[in-house]
Amino acid sequence: MADAHQGAVAEPGRMPVAATASAASSPVSSPVSSAVSTSSGGPTSGRRRRTLHGRTSPWVALLWLGPALLLIIGVVVFPAFQLVKAAFSRYSITGLRLGDAGATNFTNVLNHSSLITVLTNTVIWVVVVVALTVVISLAVAQFLAKDFFGRKVVRWAIIVPWAASLVITAKLFTMIYDYYYGTLNLILQTLHITSGPIDFLGDDRWTMASMIWVGIFVSVPFTAYVFVAGLNAIPTDVYEAAKIDGARPWQIYWRITLPLLRPALIVASVLNIIYVFNSFPIVYTLNDRNPGFLHDTTITFMYKLAFKSAEKDVGMSAAAGIFNVLLILVVVVIYLRTLKWQEQED
C-alpha cells in the first residue's frame, strides 16, 4: 500500500496502471475509497477490489441513477399501480372512471365463459413453443458452431426473423397460410403431400398449430444465438479428454455438452417463457378474423377485453392483466426453483 502510494506520487502519469496495480484502491483517486479500504480492506474480494472504487453516499448515487429511477418509476412502476387501481374500478365504455368496483372485475374474469379455453390455449402455446424452440435451437446452434464455407451467410439469414418486426412476420404468414392464395398450400399440393388446400387459420384444428409454428420460427434465432454463446464458452480440452477416453459423439453431447450448456439453457428458456407468454402480435394477427376467444391466449384475451370487445371493459381487462403478471411471476419462480432443487439433488 505504501509502496504503491509512493510509486504513484513519484511517477505521475508514467505507467500508472502498473504503479497502482498492487493497491487496494488508489489514495489519489478518491479519499472515500481509500478510507474504506483501510477500515475494511480484509473481507473485500480480490475481483471487487480491482473493479470497485468503494463506498459512496446514496445522495451522490442519486445524481447518477436519478434519470433511470425517474423513467422506471414513471413508466413501469406507476402504470403497474394504475393497473391495480383500474382492476378495482368501474369504467364507462368511453374510459371514464365511474367508481369502485370492489372485487367484481376479478370475479368476472374468473367466471368468464372463455377462461378455461384461454388458459388451456396459453399453456399449450407457451409449453409447445418454448420446448420445440429449445430443441430446434440446440441443433441449429450445434451446426452454427461448426466451421464451414458460407457459415456467415447462414448466420445472417437466421438474423432476419429475429430482426424483423413480429407484426410484419405475422402479417406475412397470414398470406403464406392463406386458403386460396397461400404459398404453403401451393407447396404442399405441388409436392402431393395434401390433395386439397388446408384452411390453416380458419380451421379450428389447425389454427393453434399454425400460430405455434410462427412462434417457434421467430424464437429460434435468438435462442440459437444464446446457445452458440454457451457452446463457445465450453473449453475445447474437455472434448479432447472425452475423445481420448473413447467417448462416442452422442455420449459426449449428452454427458458433456448439455450439462455444460446448463446456464445458457436456463437463461434461454426463462427468457423464452417470458417472451412467448407475453407475445401479442402473432396470436393477435393470425387469429384476427376468428370471432370470440377460441384461439386466444391470456394476453390477447386481456387486450380484447379492454379495446376490442363490445363492452370495452377496462376494469375487467386490468384484473385479467394482474392475473397475467402474477401467472408469469409464479411460472418463472417455480421453473427456477425446480432447477435449483434438481441441482441440489445432483
Place this chain on the structure above:
Amino acid sequence: MAAVSPAVTPVAPTPVAPTTMGTRRKVGWARARRYVLPLVGLAVALAFLGPYIVMVLNSLRPSSDVVQTPPTFLPRTWQLSTFGDILGDQRFLNWLKTSLLVATSSTIIVVLVAVPAAYFTARFRFAGRTAFLFLVLVTQMFSPTSLVVGLYREFFELNLVNTYMAIILTNSAFNLAFAVWILHGFFSSIPKEVEEAAHLDGCSRVGTLTRIMLPLTLPGVVTAVVFTFIAAWNEYVVALTLMLDDAKKPLTVGITSYVTGYEQHWDQLFAASIIAIIPVVILFAFIEKHLVGGLTAGSIK
C-alpha cells in the same frame, strides 16, 4: 540388397493397414464435409429466409396477381413500381417518420440514462445499490404488453394519448433494463486502474467516463444502441393502443392497414414491410459479432 527388400515389404503393410483404413474413413468424411455442411447450411438459411423470399416475390407483383387462383411461386406479371408508389405515398412517409423519430429518440434517452446508471453501479457501493439492480431486473420481467392497460390509463389521465412523447417514454423505459445490464457487465470488466491513471492525469469523473470508459466499452454501447433501436422500431402493442391518429402511427401499426377486411393491397403491404425490415437487418448484421458476447454479458453473467 535385392533379397532384403522383398522380405521387408510384406511386414510393413500389416501394422499400417488398420490405421490407413481409419484415416481413409476420416479423410472421406473430411472431404464430404466440405460439401455436406454448406449444403445443410443452405437448407437452414432457406428455412429461415423462405417466408421473406415469398415477401419479396409478392412485393414485385400487382396485388391482383397475389390474390389470383391458382397461386404461383413466381409473379405472372412483374411490377417494380410498388416501391416507388410507397415512397411517394404521404401516409407511408408519415409512418416512416414516426418510426425514425420514436426509435432514435428512445435510443438517445436510453443511452443518456443507462450509461451513468450502469457505470455508477459497476464502480461504487452505496446503500440501495442492490435494490436498484433488482428493480432493473424486475423491469425486464415485465413487458409493455402485460402493463398495457395501466400504461393506457396513465397516459389517458395525463392527456398524453396520441402523442409521440408517450410512445418514446414507454420504449425508453422498457429497454432501459437491458441496456443497463449489458453496460454494467462491460464496465465491470474494465479494471479500475485504467481509470485511476486518468485521474492522476487530472481527468474528472465524467471525463473519465466519456474519454476512457466509453471508448473501451464501445462494443457494449453499440450493442445496447442497436438493441434499443430495433426494439423501439419494431414495437407494436403500445403504439397500437396509444396512437389513434393515422398520421402519427409508426410503421408497424401503419402498414397493417394496407390489408384489412375492407381493402387488400398486398403488394404495398409487402413492399412497405421490406422497407421496414431492411434497416434493422443491416443494423443486426453490423453487430453480429457482438451479438453473442452482448447477450452473455447481459444475461448469462
